[in-house]
Amino acid sequence: MAKGKKNKKASQQEAAPEVSFIQKNLRLIVVICVVVVVVVIAYVLGRIFINQRNQKATEALYPCEQYFQAANFEKALDGDGQLCVGFLTVADQYSMTKTGNLAKLYAGLSYAKLGNYEEAKKYLEKFSPKNDAMISPAAMGTLGNTYVQLGDAQKGAETLEKAAKKADNTVLSPLFLVQAGEIYESLGKTDKALQLYEQVKARYRASVQGSEIEKYIERVKRSK
Numbered sequence: 001m002a003k004g005k006k007n008k009k010a011s012q013q014e015a016a017p018e019v020s021f022i023q024k025n026l027r028l029i030v031v032i033c034v035v036v037v038v039v040v041i042a043y044v045l046g047r048i049f050i051n052q053r054n055q056k057a058t059e060a061l062y063p064c065e066q067y068f069q070a071a072n073f074e075k076a077l078d079g080d081g082q083l084c085v086g087f088l089t090v091a092d093q094y095s096m097t098k099t100g101n102l103a104k105l106y107a108g109l110s111y112a113k114l115g116n117y118e119e120a121k122k123y124l125e126k127f128s129p130k131n132d133a134m135i136s137p138a139a140m141g142t143l144g145n146t147y148v149q150l151g152d153a154q155k156g157a158e159t160l161e162k163a164a165k166k167a168d169n170t171v172l173s174p175l176f177l178v179q180a181g182e183i184y185e186s187l188g189k190t191d192k193a194l195q196l197y198e199q200v201k202a203r204y205r206a207s208v209q210g211s212e213i214e215k216y217i218e219r220v221k222r223s224k
Contacts, residue, residue, distance in 0.1 A: 056094070057090055057093075057094035057097045057099035057100050057103070058099045060085050060089070060090050060093075060094070060099075061087075061090050061099050061102065061103055061106075063080075063083040063084035064076050064079070064084045064085070064086060064087050064090065064103075064106070065106070066084075067080070067084060068087075068106060068109075068110060071113070073110040073111075073113050073114050074114070076106065076110050077107060077110050077111070087103045087104075087106045087107040087110060088103075088107055090103035091103035091104045091107055091123070091126075101127060101128050104123045104124075104126045104127045105123070105124070105127040105135070105139050107119075107123040108120045108121075108122075108123035108124035108126075108127060108139070108142065108143070108146075109124075109139075109142060111123060112124075112142055112145075112146055117146050117149045117150050118150070120142075120146050121143065121146050121147070121150065124139060124142060124143040124146060125143065127139050129166070133166075133167055133168065133169050133172075134167070134169075134171075134172065136166060137163045137164070137166045137167035137172050137173075137176075138163075138167075138172060140159055140160075140162055140163035140166060141159075141160055141163040141164075141167075141172065141175070141176045141179075143159055143163075144156045144157070144158075144159030144160035144162075144163060144176070144179075144180070145160070145179070147159060148183060153183050153186065153187055154187065156180075156183060157180040157183040157184055157187070158180075160176040160177075160179050160180035160183070161176070161177070161180050161196070163176045164176035164177045164180070170204050170206060170207040170210075171207070173203075173204055173207075174200045174203075174204035174207040174208070174209035174210055174213075175207075175208075175209055177196045177197075177199055177200050177204075177209075178196070178197070178200060178209045178213070178216065180196055181193040181194075181196040181197050181200075181216065181220075182216075184196070185219075185220065185223075190220050190223055193216075193220050194217065194220045194221070197213055197216045197217045197220065198217065200213045200216075201213045201214070201217065
């Protein structure tokens, strides 16, 4: 009996520091719990808000995409005063959403089609590339060609190389590599151009550009 009381007393003494810690830090523990709950609620509400905004942005973008596909780039950009508010408005009002980001790309492509390369550069640089194999590399490729149009051929070629690497497919990569190679040729950097052409031959021989890459290689070699 005495032994049982002794064990019980020892257990109480062992638990005492834990109870004491909780008592001393109760306010801090409550504050931490409240902060965690607030952060979780804010995150959930934030996601709901963003999803709702993205849905509205998608609805606003759709009529403008129709003008883009019809090559009516002015209305696609500025709107028609009816259903299409314009890529510029969508990009501005819904800038934090995925669709708003896509509107920036559309705006950049539209300006490029219209030959307004300064504005094209502005919106293409605002576009945030994702981990996809087609849209984001295509955006980078257009940006590279925009740099060339604005007189920065070196930066244009470098951007096209990055676009080819990001795409890593037989559709876009050889196209951008050949474009970059031709730019390097115009800059007198034939070794760099040859390197890119050889890359197309080695990795993308089955592509459209790969089927005629030999003529590019021979042209560079003859120029040396």
